[in-house]
Amino acid sequence: MTTTVPPGLAELTEIMAYADFATSASMSVRETLGLGSLHVGSTRALAIREDPSQFFNRAGGFGADGPITVDDLARVCAFYREHGVSQGSLMIAPPLLPPDWDATATKLGLVEGSRFTKLGCDIETLPTVADRAALDPGWRVGVVEAHQAREWATVMMTTFGFTAPAMIEMAASCVGAPNWRQFAVWAGERIVAVGSLFLNGQCADMFGGATLPEARGRGAQSALLTARVRAAAAEGCRWLVAETGVEGPGEHNPSLHNMLRVGFEPMYERTTWLWQA
Incomplete structure (x- = not known):
């Protein structure tokens, strides 16, 4: 059996789940948590200022609708900064990373964090x-x-x-x-x-x-x-x-x-x- 899930769709579905999970909350809950979201093209980002674990400060969907650009990534970094969180995660499937990724990551000050296994099935x-x-x-x-x-x-x-x-x-x-x-x-x-x-x-x-x-x-x-x-x-x-x-x-x-x-x-x-x- 060969998994044929397109990586862009796999990543987009994951971040849509997180974004929808959080933004289903009432306005009063969102205000209490300092919850904000960003949606540009296929990219979604989520920030929860009152989440000390910073787990929900995450962005994904990169590359689902075209090549990833520095502007796409910089926009997400600016979103985190504007929402006053100290750390945010960017989730990008390895097959979709730009060819000059090392230089791009350095330019934006991105560092490696934990690693995840992405799984799929038909x-x-x-x-x-x-x-x-x-x-x-x-x-x-x-x-x-x-x-x-x-x-x-x-x-x-x-x-x-x-x-x-x-x-x-x-x-x-x-x-x-x-x-x-x-x-x-x-x-x-x-x-x-x-x-x-x-x-x-x-x-x-x-x-x-x-x-x-x-x-x-x-x-x-x-x-x-x-x-x-x-x-x-x-x-x-x-x-x-x-x-x-x-x-x-x-x-x-x-x-x-x-x-x-x-x-x-x-x-x-x-x-x-x-x-x-």
Whole structure:
């Protein structure tokens, strides 16, 4: 099986998911967080001044509609500066980097940050995903409804270390939004794991998979991946994309191996390029 997701589409779908996730929040939540967004051509950028982790200060979609220019990149750096954040990430697929990238990165003061593995799959050529996840007896996976949004968001955001009430409210706001499908695993009446699917036409993004520490290793994320693959197929998507941290020597990344088991293939390793004030 060969993954054929165009890199530009893969990157655009990822950043659209992040931007839509954050900007679904109410104006009062956005003001509390100091949340701003930029949309120029295929490029999207997001800044959240009150996010101490700076994780959500990210930009992507570069090169999806034509060659990347210095002006494209400089505009994003200016956006970060204007929004008063101390650091922002630029996500660019290696096949789309300009030929003079080293000189461009130096000119803009960009430095290398963490690395991610970009994964993709063609849904039409995926092996059958029927019930390959051995979910604990008595646990179930299903779609999240509006009245469950707060619990769902709390599990997702606190698992990733985002405990501020406004950050949790931001996450809850995207439940039921038009391009989203949210899923959870319940142990009895309690949500113990979550995952989302963001729809971008023919391509969909696996977003925000998280499991409470005490519920790990019991099939929850595999069940959520399977549910989202089926949902993407039902929506008529051709491709699925996802990303996770690069697995270094001697390391084991459960998220990576869960996705490989479902049928995802690594597309490329992507360096995060950091702008710093």
